[in-house]
Amino acid sequence: MNYFSTNNPSQKVSFQEAVRKGLPDDNGLFLPEEIPVLPDSFFKGLPNLSLQEIGFEVARLFVGNEIPEADLKTLVYEVLSFETPIVKVEEDVYSLELYHGPTLAFKDVGARFMARCLSYFNEIENEQVTVLAATSGDTGSAVANGFLGVDGVQVVLLYPKGKVSQFQEKQMTTLGQNIKALEIDGSFDDCQKLVKTAFLDQELSRKLGLTSANSINIARLIPQSFYYFYAYGQLVKQTNKPIVFSVPSGNFGNLTAGYFAQQMGLPIHHFVASTNVNDIVPHYLQTGEFSPKPSVATISNAMDVGNPSNFVRLNYLLDNSQKAFSKSVTGTAYTDEETKGALKELHALDYTADPHGAVGYLGLKEYQEINDVAGIFLETAHPIKFKEVVEPTLDIKLDIPDSLKAFLKREKVAINCSSHYQDFRQTLMDL
Numbered sequence: 001m002n003y004f005s006t007n008n009p010s011q012k013v014s015f016q017e018a019v020r021k022g023l024p025d026d027n028g029l030f031l032p033e034e035i036p037v038l039p040d041s042f043f044k045g046l047p048n049l050s051l052q053e054i055g056f057e058v059a060r061l062f063v064g065n066e067i068p069e070a071d072l073k074t075l076v077y078e079v080l081s082f083e084t085p086i087v088k089v090e091e092d093v094y095s096l097e098l099y100h101g102p103t104l105a106f107k108d109v110g111a112r113f114m115a116r117c118l119s120y121f122n123e124i125e126n127e128q129v130t131v132l133a134a135t136s137g138d139t140g141s142a143v144a145n146g147f148l149g150v151d152g153v154q155v156v157l158l159y160p161k162g163k164v165s166q167f168q169e170k171q172m173t174t175l176g177q178n179i180k181a182l183e184i185d186g187s188f189d190d191c192q193k194l195v196k197t198a199f200l201d202q203e204l205s206r207k208l209g210l211t212s213a214n215s216i217n218i219a220r221l222i223p224q225s226f227y228y229f230y231a232y233g234q235l236v237k238q239t240n241k242p243i244v245f246s247v248p249s250g251n252f253g254n255l256t257a258g259y260f261a262q263q264m265g266l267p268i269h270h271f272v273a274s275t276n277v278n279d280i281v282p283h284y285l286q287t288g289e290f291s292p293k294p295s296v297a298t299i300s301n302a303m304d305v306g307n308p309s310n311f312v313r314l315n316y317l318l319d320n321s322q323k324a325f326s327k328s329v330t331g332t333a334y335t336d337e338e339t340k341g342a343l344k345e346l347h348a349l350d351y352t353a354d355p356h357g358a359v360g361y362l363g364l365k366e367y368q369e370i371n372d373v374a375g376i377f378l379e380t381a382h383p384i385k386f387k388e389v390v391e392p393t394l395d396i397k398l399d400i401p402d403s404l405k406a407f408l409k410r411e412k413v414a415i416n417c418s419s420h421y422q423d424f425r426q427t428l429m430d431l
């Protein structure tokens with residue numbers, strides 16, 4: 001399968017090159033030349049397929065012959081070594097729990113797949129690469145865990161000093177081996193700017209073999225389509241109603257992956273794009289104007305994105321048409337107060353969600369007010385990752401999973417760095 005840049009559709013690269021580069025030179029984003037369609041037989045058998053079986057069937061269409069089937073199967077089965085169950089919350093409302101991976105957030109799926117693909121290709125080429133990622137918390141821990149111990153890959157994470165939770169910091173800074181954490185004296189935006197500047201720094205980029213592990217990398221997106229198939233296959237056993245997905249969204253990687261699944265033939269009825277007050281895409285759907293702006297801090301902070309990076313991809317696939325976009329996706333946005341209200345509502349139904357899942361729940365419920373559908377909201381993180389919000393809101397004490405306890409006991413190792421590019425550059429060169 002070949003991939004092209006949204007800025008220059010005639011320029012094509014292999015899957016391997018798209019994964020290794022992360023971003024095309026022309027600053028567009030990679031998309032598959034065509035979105036493959038799965039055969040009817042696949043959909044007939046879907047309710048009986050495991051997540052791993054689905055993952056392999058879908059991945060092979062996107063990867064083509066660049067990874068032999070036996071190797072790809074091993075790779076996909078390793079990536080998907082945890083469950084993504086759907087849990088009934090109330091009539092016609094289901095939570096797709098994507099937090100059973102090692103860092104307790106859905107980003108594990110994409111990060112683990114990308115890490116293994118990159119490692120596979122590096123072994124063949126015998127090359128070293130450096131993965132740079134700016135993180136406000138979840139991306140860093142998922143990327144760090146996904147790439148831990150992977151040969152030929154050095155990982156450098158940049159996070160804003162004092163602005164990530166204790167759990168998140170421990171998950172990023174205690175692994176050692178090929179994972180380096182840089183504690184940047186600045187904001188998340190400063191971290192992102194440093195990473196962008198480094199990619200444009202040709203000399204540095206070539207010297208270190210820089211690549212990106214943010215959801216602009218196509219290898220993060222492809223595996224996120226797997227669980228849409230799985231969840232649909234599970235729910236279709238229990239309902240005759242049309243099925244919609246509500247996706248709590250920030251950079252819109254997760255929703256783009258769902259759209260891939262739909263284009264591959266999965267009969268998803270509709271998507272709800274649920275955001276916090278960083279409502280750039282809901283605003284676009286209403287007005288036709290895409291106007292990025294500085295992000296506002298909220299309690300669902302993994303979605304505090306003022307310029308959603310996957311918008312370009314989704315919009316390209318939807319013919320750059322607001323009308324086409326609105327036909328597939330409904331946008332809704334919620335305040336922190338509403339999100340806390342949803343946490344309480346869910347708790348009263350005996351379900352403890354995290355703030356991101358709660359935003360997804362709100363979007364689904366609003367859509368269901370006027371549409372008789374069965375719905376799944378994506379529960380993208382374990383509530384413990386946001387215990388600072390969940391515990392006081394619900395007046396409860398959450399149990400800490402054993403996997404997290406182990407991190408808390410370990411020693412933090414991070415390199416301090418200012419937010420000046422030259423300092424950062426020197427720090428990278430000295431690693």
Ligand SMILES: *Cc1c(COP(=O)(O)O)cnc(C)c1O
Pocket residue numbers: 105106107138139215248249250251252253254255302303356380381
């Ligand atoms: C990253 C993240 C999101 C947003 O996902 P996108 O693919 O960027 O839209 C939502 N919830 C959690 C917990 C996240 O970590």
